[in-house]
Amino acid sequence: MTERDIRRLLTAYRAGERSEEETVAALAKASYENLGFARVDHSRELRQGFPEVVYAAGKTKEQLLAIMQSLAAASDGSILATRASGEQYAFVHPALPEARYDEAARAIYLRREPPLTAPPQDESHEILIITAGTSDIPVAAEARLTAELYGNRVRTLYDCGVAGIHRLLAQEEIIRRARVIIAIAGMEGALASVVGGMAQAPVIAVPTSVGYGASFSGVTALLSMLSSCAAGVSVVNIDNGFGAGVLASKINALS
Structure with a gap:
């Protein structure tokens, strides 16, 4: 979750679009989400400017999908899974249609809004x-x-x-x-x-x-x-x- 996400959350609460309980729950989840086999770090983007990146090698297709879904739901930023196989991508893509596979880079990614810390494009x-x-x-x-x-x-x-x-x-x-x-x-x-x-x-x-x-x-x-x-x-x-x-x-x- 980024500073931008937190501001949107608070704006929705002030506008009455989210209840106090929903807002508290969302902020609590912003730290990390325990999936049992992984603790997905949702505050990394706030600390470092980019969401947690997933190392896909050694993970099952199911584990990779669950982690990427958790990250995608918690942030509007880009998501990256490195050292991913084409087989993993074939499993992930139906559940995350915006996901793309870069065969040369061996990476699955979701290209979204650039981070607020992005440098000028010149x-x-x-x-x-x-x-x-x-x-x-x-x-x-x-x-x-x-x-x-x-x-x-x-x-x-x-x-x-x-x-x-x-x-x-x-x-x-x-x-x-x-x-x-x-x-x-x-x-x-x-x-x-x-x-x-x-x-x-x-x-x-x-x-x-x-x-x-x-x-x-x-x-x-x-x-x-x-x-x-x-x-x-x-x-x-x-x-x-x-x-x-x-x-x-x-x-x-x-x-």
Whole structure:
């Protein structure tokens, strides 16, 4: 529940459209809802500017639907379930017809009103997402969708890895103009350091599990990014496009 939701609730009470008991019950439910198998955090949007996001992997179809229905009923904001399967979406969609599935991002979402904390929609408040290779796009898609649902303007540059660094250098003007950059790479993860050395904006590095044996499913890229000599580079967990999208959104919203 957002500040906007609370104001609407109180306005309805003052207008006599809701009883005192209904209003108290709605405000009490605004904290969290106990579904038995999950306690859905309805006050997170008020605290952080965006509703609780659901990690769908490992949940049954029934559990996922119940959580998403709870979130959708309690807020007029966008709802996001990450690492969701097409099978889960096929089960959720009939009960939540406004739900959509982004196959690249592996996410189910309901696109609604942008949060009140959303940044301005102009070129000076643009999040730029760069991937080293095409295989990194699923992580980038998760970051893009997350940032867009938070109300951000997003630009993507795919397949700009250092193995053909001229492809990256050709984007120098776009890189310098961005307010926040998400650099996504597997293999040895060198993209983050190169972008960090080119950019004025803060860079959020995302290591991916893309690569051959010695990449250790993203550990090599993670350690490389953590060891970057470029100043202003921060690192999130392996394949964590969602975490990068949230952090970039928070930075972008700062005036």
